[in-house]
Amino acid sequence: MADAMRGKIGADAGMVGIYTGGAWVAERLHRALGLATPLGHLAVTLHRDDFGRIGLHRESRRSQIPFPVDGREIILVDDVLHSGRTIRAALNELFDFGRPKAVRLAIMAERGARELPISPDWLGAKIEVRPDEDLVLSNESGRLRLAMVTRP
Amino acid sequence: MNNNLQIGPDGSLRHLLSTEGLPAEMIRRILDTADQFVSVSERDVKKVPLLRGKSVFNVFFEGSTRTRTTFEIAAKRLSADVINLNVAVSSTSKGETLLDTVYNLQAMDADMFVVRHSQSGAPHLIARHVKPGVAVINAGDGRHAHPTQGLLDMYTIRHYKKDFSGLTVAIVGDILHSRVARSQIHALKTLGVPDLRVIGPRTLIPAEVERLGVRVFHDMAQGIKGCDVVVMLRLQNERMNGALLPSASEFFKCYGLTAEKLALAKRDAIVMHPGPMNRGVEIDSPVADGPQSVIMPQVTFGIAVRMAVMSMLGSP
Secondary structure, three states: OHHHHOOOOOOOOEEEEEOOHHHHHHHHHHHHHOOOOOOEEEOOHHHOOOHHHHOOOOOOOOOEOOOOOOOOEEEEEEEEEOOOHHHHHHHHHHHOOOOOOEEEEEEEEEOOOOOOOOOOOEEEEEOOOOOOEEEEEEEEOOEEEEEEEEOO | OOOHHHEOOOOOEOOEOOOOOOOHHHHHHHHHHHHHHHHHOOOOOOOOOOOOOOEEEEEEOOOOHHHHHHHHHHHHHOOOEEEEEOHHHOHHHHOOOHHHHHHHHHOOOOOEEEEEEOOOOHHHHHHHHOOOOOEEEEEEEOOOEOHHHHHHHHHHHHHHHOOOOOOEEEEEOOOOOOHHHHHHHHHHHHOOOOEEEEEOOHHHOOOOHHHHOOEEEOOHHHHHOOOOEEEEOOOOHHHHOOOOOOOHHHHHHHHOEOHHHHOOOOOOOEEEOOOOOOEOOOEOHHHHOOOOEOHHHHHHHHHHHHHHHHHHHOOO
């Protein structure tokens, strides 16, 4: 995926990964692309659209964007694209920090069943998953592993 | 008073009436949640949509500009609609009862009441009578409790001292009339502070306060020795003319926090005050503005803590 992105990204572009899985993927991409701006992180809890149904998640991680967002090209990174609702929340969160010039989306794996008009600019893989299964990225001391897990 | 009202059968926060009876786990959850909101206040856009479409009624039967404002800011940063009612000068003066006022506001589809009242227990009474799903926050009732102040003080202490288990904390001044002191004492005991002290003249320390697990000092120099945290309370002007105290200057001499007295505490001790301060009565200006004072951060953290409480109460 880094190969596909190389040359398509401005020199001062900023990258942000969505907690948790997206942050791990973003670390890899950030390193592979050798971006000059430090990596940022987004926590989307405060903008989730299911607060009215399931309430507040206990979340100790906070959004940290160590560069000005205003006028900058932003590469948003997540591990799995499913409904698109996390990305919607992440966009809202990102815009709380400023007005980016453009936002591009890099996704490691898409499982289908999108519910919003959100599509990745770069996609690692498309994976067919049954509705009762989840695609879960785990990090075992630095080794990322994508697995299909049947929902309990 | 029945504090079980505060926690629902599923363990979630339903009302916030007092820090008394609030389990340590719930206090920690509130403080952890507040962490997220501290960062919201540092952004360009200081607003998140968690309480969009909810109505928060600030019902103040007793005047208070500061507390009402911080609740208003907290609710607005959560995108709630905020309605401020200064009931002290409206309905009750026309003879309406407390519960009738509340039922009327409930009929206007309130989701949350923030209540201040000069009578201890008024917020409890309201909490017992509102519809399920409507939450009540006590913003100070009589001499009883001021739980969000107590919680923001816990947040401040945790921010600077990290851990409660080795701390020596002193609360100084008018303990007798202070709902803030009571809320602090319950929360500090629950969080496991091993050495909790109250310092003040005999006339301003409640009888049998030792039963709450505090040590009583009438000598400031003795009490402040070795403290990690010094909490100064406001000496309410209206108490000074009565029989409880000879004069404000006499009080300052004995219990006012000066640089000399603060030097007896630990070198890295922090100084707190719930505001509004009476400079030259309970605290000397150089201390209030000095490097050990965390009085202004308390105000900032107070908004995050109130956002945390409101968002937890707004959860289904």
